[in-house]
Amino acid sequence: MKASIITIGDEILIGQIVDTNSGFIAKSLDRIGVEIHEMISISDNKQHILSTFEKLQDEVDLVIITGGLGPTKDDITKKTFCDYFDDELIQNDQVLKHVTQIIEGFYKRKITQLNIDQALVPSKCTVLHNQVGTAPGMWMKKGNTVFISLPGVPFEMKYLVENEIIPKIVIEYQRPYIIHKTVLTYGIGESLLAETIENWENNLPDFIKLAYLPSPGRVRLRLSARGNDKEFLEKSISKNVTSLSKILGNSIVGFEDDETLEIVIGRLLTQQNKTIATAESCTGGKIAQILTSVSGASNYFKGSVVSYATEAKIAILGISEDSIKKHSVVSAEVVKEMAINVQKMMKTDYAIATTGNAGPSKGDSEAEVGTVFIALATPNEVIIEEFNFGQPRDKVIDRAAIKSLEMLRKEILKNV
Amino acid sequence: MKASIITIGDEILIGQIVDTNSGFIAKSLDRIGVEIHEMISISDNKQHILSTFEKLQDEVDLVIITGGLGPTKDDITKKTFCDYFDDELIQNDQVLKHVTQIIEGFYKRKITQLNIDQALVPSKCTVLHNQVGTAPGMWMKKGNTVFISLPGVPFEMKYLVENEIIPKIVIEYQRPYIIHKTVLTYGIGESLLAETIENWENNLPDFIKLAYLPSPGRVRLRLSARGNDKEFLEKSISKNVTSLSKILGNSIVGFEDDETLEIVIGRLLTQQNKTIATAESCTGGKIAQILTSVSGASNYFKGSVVSYATEAKIAILGISEDSIKKHSVVSAEVVKEMAINVQKMMKTDYAIATTGNAGPSKGDSEAEVGTVFIALATPNEVIIEEFNFGQPRDKVIDRAAIKSLEMLRKEILKNV
Incomplete structure (x- = not known):
């Protein structure tokens, strides 16, 4: 089963907003084994939309369109549907009832003609109920190709994809199984990671694909197995x-897909009943x-002293002026004092200092740009590391923050 | 002049990454008056790329392609260029010299065959020099349509668009002038803003378009004037x-396009030689x-006490236990003490507390979820406001942070 996704709207074509709807729809379809043929963004021009429909009619089984609905868009998608399917708009009573409920019940104002017009749909279409908004989804078929129109507002589009479209496709079409598994790694760059697992990757069976999804400080590895025997796919993924x-x-x-280092740390600290500053x-x-x-950080996070100015390090954290004079503010000695002092002040088990x-x-020091000292005070010792995180400024800050949390996690794990 | 943008790559089609390259290219072209006809994402399949080229040949003057280069992509774009233009790959000596410099000079390793192959380009193409990477850009023409291939790595693509493509189009093609002006607003939601400026917006001349670009806490308004008389356009924009x-x-x-509230605050504090904690x-x-x-925050930011736990409020910030017992930790009285105490501890002119x-x-309190008290201590007084920022958690935190900075800016401005 092959699908194409169309986004309608000038704001995307002039680069004002990035189209994230197509990616969401693609990911949802990919998970149930539908192959994506093309993603297309076009302006809200009827002729252009019609010629795109005609081209895709011969190429794919499913076309999903977002945008081009609502008064500011002149409801261009609905009108184009009527042209393409030789149909006319009629009022759908159930949609009208739902729109009225939202406007009069929730927004507490009189329904207007513009609102009533949202209940107009092509007479031959199957309406997809939009529980979270006023513009309905529409499902129509020509030849063997299904055309679906969705509102462009992301959370309404998402609601319809998850609650109406995916379930309907799963029931009505046969597709292969796709099993995904995410592995979240921290602390190894993408190329080094690729080298490290090269042999393992080369030995993956043909039906398992591996994707690298890097973001600052971490790489998610995604394994996807595709085939007809669900149990066999799950076993293969699990083994690998x-x-x-x-x-x-x-x-x-x-x-897990939505797991992060800070969530994992929070869980570990909560389990062990330990605290951090x-x-x-x-x-x-x-x-x-x-x-x-x-959420729930108050169970283990007590607080922080952001001692940006040297005088704040002395006055609030109690760092000795001698240390600073002797070693400079950017030094192993000072970062160690910072970690120990905040651990004492906040009465915590762990403390991080930078x-x-x-x-x-x-x-305030002669340290090279990018130099960062990190200290981690544990119940037993203080670990100090020196890094150079390069440039630019925001990357240095991000890398130092992530690295310090990696150090923290590794130490907590030693005590599990 | 009309353009289409093609992105080649399976990772976009399965929703693994969002295509941000097309938006960047569109914005760059829009600024110089080139109209975007379509954005298309397709897989790295030669037949599919060829049929897309053929379709676009009749529709637009300019096709920009990103991705499909490099060994893991089998250099599919280069090979398709050779097919489409009936050409063959030859080694370009200047590209080879540049690649060698990068690999041997910067990465300090021997050049491999894969690196050497990056210097292969279609014999009829104009090479666009990629100063920041090893894959060159390619510019080829068939009939009246120019086809440009760029690497998919965002910063290499951006370098080539800004330094090679835009300057070349500006010289070689006539386009209308487009003058943009951005107005950055904080503190008014999008719909209220639209109502507030409705009359002004309705009176804009036809050749000026207005776009609302909302992000959390702020709305950028972008005015774009299009026409042939540059001076007239600039005057009209300025007047409006x-x-x-x-x-x-x-x-x-x-x-300014890249201005933010924190940059403006930093400039104001630096000018007035004032400090904040x-x-x-x-x-x-x-x-x-x-x-x-x-950058340069150390000129005015002294530090912060993040007193997350109630005990940290007492021990480090010196909030009186009586206040907390009497009024609870989430109260006007406590936030006021927090602001005054940190202002004293850090010896600053201004202090924000939340x-x-x-x-x-x-x-730790009975306050409704979403309730936030913000205090702003100035050299003369303490201003306290209570808000309910709703949900979810990350929005409450973001809204409280932005609102406190808005309050700060308004107070600083009073003393200009």
């Missing part, structure tokens, strides 16, 4: 993930911000 | 921006992180 785990050891942080200079509060982005120069120019 | 400024007053934060509870270091994301409940569940 096990052998991969042996190679990568604790560089693997998790196996940070003393941040060059990271400027970034580590605290990442840790507190997780000091460095994020650039672009040199600050 | 002046009248808009009268309506929106100091909700307008700046007029923060005491953060529910924002967890987010405000400090935003302020320190600006306390609240970001959710999803209730914490």
Whole structure:
């Protein structure tokens, strides 16, 4: 089964917004074994839409269109559907009832003609119920090709894809099984990772594909198995993930799509009933911000002293002026004192401290731009590491924050 | 002049990565008056690429292709160029010299056959020099249509668009002038903003288009004037921006594309030689992180106390236990003490403090989820405001951080 995705809207064509709808739809279809042939973005011009429909009619089984609905778009998609399917718009009573409920019940205002017009749909279409908005989805068929129109608002589009379209395709069409498994790794760059697992990758069976999904500090590996025997696919994926785990050891942080280092750390600290604080200079509060982005962080995160200015390091963190004079603010000695002092002040089990120069120019010390010292105080010792995270500024801050959390996780794991 | 953009790559078609290259190219072309006809994403299949070329040959003057280069992609774009233009690959000595320099000079390793092959280009093509990478850009013409191939790596693609393609099009093709002006507003939601400027918007001349570009907490308004008389367009834009400024007053934060609230605040504080500190509870270091994301922040940002746990508020910030017992940690009284105390500790002119409940569940107080108190201590007074920022958690944190910076900017402006 092959599909194409059309996005209608000038705002995408002039680069004002990036089309993320197509990617979401593609991912949803790929998961149920539908192959994506093309993604196309075009302007809200009827002739252009019609000629695109005609071209795709011969090429694919399924065309999904987002956008081109609503008064500001002159409901161009609906009108084009009527032309293409030689149909006319009629009022759908169920849609009208739903629109009225939303406008009068939820927004507490009188329904207008524009609202009533949202209940107009081509007479031959199957309406896809949009529980979360006023524009319905529409499903129509010509020859062997199904054309589906969806609103362009992302959360309405997502609702319809997940609750109406995918279930309907799963029931009505035969497709191969696709089994996905994600492996989340931290601390190894993409090329080094590729070298490290080269043999393993070369030995993957043909029906399993591997994708590298890198983002700052981490790489997600995605295994996808495609075939007709679901149980066999699941066993093969599981076997290969096990052998991969042996190679990568604790560089693997998790196996869930939405897992992150900070979520895993939060779970570990909560399980062990341990607490953490940070003393941040060059990271400027970034580590605290990442840790507190997780719900339930108050169970283990006590607080942070962001001692950006040298005087704040002395006055609030109690770093000795002698140390700073002797070793400079960017030094192993100072970062060690920072970690120990914040651990004491906040009465925590662990503490992270950072000091460095994020650039672009040199600050209160002579340290090279990109230099960062990280200290991790544990219940037993203080571990200090020196890095150069290069440039630009925001990357230095991000890399230092992620690296410090990697160090933290590895230490916590030692005590499991 | 009309253009289409093709992206080649399976990773986009299965929704693994979102295509941001097309948006960047579209925006760059739109700025010089080139109209975008279509954006298309297809797999790295030669027949599919060829049929897409043939279709576009009749429709547009310019086709820009990204991706499909390099060994893992089997250099499919180059091979398809040879087929389509009835050409063959030859070694380009200048490209080879550049590749050798990068590999042997920068990466300090021996050049391999795969590297040498990057210097193979169709014999009839004009090479576009890729200063920042090893894959050259290629410019070829058939009939009246120019086809340009670019590497898919975003920063290499961007380098070639900005330094090679746009300058070449500007010289070789006549296009209308397009003048853009951005107006950055904070603190007014998109619909309220639209209502507020409705009359002004309705009175814009036909040749000026207005776009709303909302992101959390702010809306950028982009005016674009298109025509042949550059001076007239500039005057019209300037006149309309002046009248808009009268309506929106100091909700307008700046007029540059890359300006943000934190950059503007940094400039104001530096000019006035004033300093700032923060005491953060529910924002967890987010405000400090935003302020320190600006280079040169050490000129005005002294530090922050992230007092997430109640005990840290008492022990480090010196909040009185009585206040907390009497009013709870989420209260106007406590946030006021937080701001005053951190201002004293850090010896700053301004201080921001936050306390609240970001959710999803209730914490150390009975405050409703979403409740946030913000205090701003100035050299003369303490301003306290209470908000409910709703849900989810990350939005509460973002909204509180942005709102506190809006309050700060308005106070600083009073003293200009």
